[in-house]
Amino acid sequence: MGLAIGVDVGGTKVAAGVVDADGQVIEKVKRVTPAASPEDTMGVIVNAVSELLARYEVDAIGVGTAGFVDRERSSVLFAPNLAWRDEPVRRQLEDSLGRRVIVENDANAAAWAEVRMGAARGHQDVVMITVGTGIGGAIVIDGRLYRGRFGVAGEPGHYRVVPDGRLCGCGNRGCWEQYASGSALVAEAREFARRSPSAAIRLIQLGGGSPEGIDGPAVTLAAREGDAAALRCFGIVGGWLGAGLADLAAILDPGCFVIGGGVSDAGDLLIGPARVTYQNGLTGRTHRDFAEIKLAELGADAGLIGAADLARDVLCPVAGRAVRSHRCAPALRSQSARRRLRRRRHPSSNHRPAAARGSRTRR
Numbered sequence: 357m358g359l360a361i362g363v364d365v366g367g368t369k370v371a372a373g374v375v376d377a378d379g380q381v382i383e384k385v386k387r388v389t390p391a392a393s394p395e396d397t398m399g400v401i402v403n404a405v406s407e408l409l410a411r412y413e414v415d416a417i418g419v420g421t422a423g424f425v426d427r428e429r430s431s432v433l434f435a436p437n438l439a440w441r442d443e444p445v446r447r448q449l450e451d452s453l454g455r456r457v458i459v460e461n462d463a464n465a466a467a468w469a470e471v472r473m474g475a476a477r478g479h480q481d482v483v484m485i486t487v488g489t490g491i492g493g494a495i496v497i498d499g500r501l502y503r504g505r506f507g508v509a510g511e512p513g514h515y516r517v518v519p520d521g522r523l524c525g526c527g528n529r530g531c532w533e534q535y536a537s538g539s540a541l542v543a544e545a546r547e548f549a550r551r552s553p554s555a556a557i558r559l560i561q562l563g564g565g566s567p568e569g570i571d572g573p574a575v576t577l578a579a580r581e582g583d584a585a586a587l588r589c590f591g592i593v594g595g596w597l598g599a600g601l602a603d604l605a606a607i608l609d610p611g612c613f614v615i616g617g618g619v620s621d622a623g624d625l626l627i628g629p630a631r632v633t634y635q636n637g638l639t640g641r642t643h644r645d646f647a648e649i650k651l652a653e654l655g656a657d658a659g660l661i662g663a664a665d666l667a668r669d670v671l672c673p674v675a676g677r678a679v680r681s682h683r684c685a686p687a688l689r690s691q692s693a694r695r696r697l698r699r700r701r702h703p704s705s706n707h708r709p710a711a712a713r714g715s716r717t718r719r
């Protein structure tokens with residue numbers, strides 16, 4: 357099994373890396389994302405991948421991107437922090453690079469990496485929750501990513517846990533991420549500092565003298581020092597996290613939850629309270645096993661590691677791994693050769709390039 361390139365496309369940066377079959381990143385390049393322009397975003401990805409292709413022989417290329425990716429792993433339907441709207445990302449990349457490419461949602465790619473090489477190794481049924489500014493997620497059922505009918509499954513941050521609760525950026529009220537995310541942690545700390553300044557002296561000090569200056573790292577630092585106000589904030593937010601996990605377990609019954617994202621750097625400060633409310637909230641808890649709740653292991657590279665591994669899996673199936681219909685095809689033929697090949701294979705199809713038709717392979 358050879359090397360693959362994984363790309364992680366976020367709203368602020370693009371990271372591309374050469375990844376070996378064990379998930380080790382051999383070389384990585386980073387670029388700032390020109391997020392306002394769909395063409396410029398594409399150009400930066402092509403540029404980063406081309407730089408790596410000039411130095412390495414690779415079997416497959418996978419892109420993990422923020423936003424909704426369609427079921428065919430072909431187009432980005434919508435990405436809140438990028439200008440892509442129904443953007444045919446896979447076809448554009450394949451045309452530019454002359455190589456087969458797969459496109460996947462970044463949280464799905466990260467979860468895939470954690471299942472294959474990280475915290476959830478050995479598990480077949482996994483839910484990954486990414487706790488950052490908001491809450492992202494991904495679902496693996498029976499060893500396969502669950503993508504839903506339209507490709508956009510696994511967005512639990514916007515399921516509503518409080519009727520008529522806090523207003524969410526998505527337009528609804530009471531979404532889980534309004535209570536169990538990094539933003540919720542900061543909001544909780546600022547509100548407490550405004551209400552009870554004498555009990556939040558350390559938090560206010562770390563905030564530069566005002567409640568409004570308190571940020572996530574400040575709450576984590578104060579909690580690590582044993583500050584009661586900061587620990588209280590983690591207790592509340594971790595509690596909401598665990599309650600949501602219990603609800604997810606009622607639906608999906610996973611063997612393992614993996615908690616990633618920036619707030620997971622706080623470790624047991626977040627996971628400790630989450631375990632308690634998860635176990636207390638679990639339906640039929642005295643008659644069933646508790647799922648493991650583990651911290652993600654692969655850190656910021658999880659997205660590109662997972663994208664590379666998915667690409668290898670889908671584009672270069674081998675015996676012993678899941679059966680795929682694609683043959684490994686490192687290089688596409690020239691445009692005219694592809695057209696000829698397409699006419700032979702699909703006599704009735706005259707207009708769409710082969711690469712633009714949905715892959716028949718699903719994970």
Ligand SMILES: [Zn+2]
Nearest residue numbers: 514524526531
């Ligand atoms: Zn929402």
